[in-house]
Every structure is written in C-alpha cells, then in structure tokens.
Amino acid sequence: MEVLRPKKLETHPGEQVIPWARRQLELAREILDNPGGGLLFATQTIGQVRAALEERDPERWEGIVAILGEAEDLAVHRDFEQSRRRLAGALEKLTPK
Numbered sequence: 001m002e003v004l005r006p007k008k009l010e011t012h013p014g015e016q017v018i019p020w021a022r023r024q025l026e027l028a029r030e031i032l033d034n035p036g037g038g039l040l041f042a043t044q045t046i047g048q049v050r051a052a053l054e055e056r057d058p059e060r061w062e063g064i065v066a067i068l069g070e071a072e073d074l075a076v077h078r079d080f081e082q083s084r085r086r087l088a089g090a091l092e093k094l095t096p097k
Contacts, residue, residue: 012052015096015097017052017053017056018094018095018096020052021049021052021053021094022091022094024045024048024049025045025046025049025068025087025090025091025094026091027042027045028041028042028043028045028046028049028087029042029084029087029088029091032075032080032083032084033078033080039075039076039078042075043072043075043076046068046071046072046075046087047068047072049068050065050068050069050072053065053068060097063093064090064093064094067086067089067090067093068086068087068090070086071083071084071086071087071090074086
C-alpha cells in the first residue's frame with residue numbers, strides 16, 4: 001500500500017454545513033441545563049459549530065461566530081436563559097445565502 005497524503009476531510013461541504021449546524025445548535029439549546037453532562041455536551045457542541053463555521057468562511061459567519069462565543073461563555077457561567085437566547089439569535093441568522 002502506498003500512502004501519498006491524507007485525504008481531504010470535507011464534512012458538510014458548502015451549504016450543507018447550515019442544516020448540520022442548525023440541528024447541533026437546537027440540540028445544544030435543549031440539553032443545556034440537563035443534569036448528567038448536558039452542559040458539557042452542549043458547550044462542546046456550540047464550540048464545534050462555531051469552529052466549523054469560522055473555518056469555512058470567517059467573514060460570512062463572523063456575526064454568528066461571535067454570538068456562539070457569547071452563548072458558550074454564558075452557558076459555562078450557568079446563565080442558561082441568556083445562553084438559550086443567544087442560541088436562538090444565532091439560529092435565526094444561520095440561513096443560506
């Protein structure tokens with residue numbers, strides 16, 4: 001077997017990132033304050049979506065990335081209501097071109 005280089009990892013290419021991101025953020029919003037790991041999973045999920053959007057098109061998603069950063073920070077500080085509001089705001093803005 002000859003290995004020339006790693007395959008390009010292209011999960012959710014192009015506009016396919018939007019439905020994936022929306023599903024992830026909706027799930028995070030639902031489980032944010034669930035006991036037994038909800039906060040951990042939710043903040044990890046918010047961070048993954050934020051990183052994925054920023055990685056793909058930093059200029060296009062700049063506003064949403066900032067909102068998600070706020071939502072993640074609020075969740076870590078256990079301000080679940082405000083975090084959910086930020087997530088709802090990000091979901092409203094997360095639309096195709």
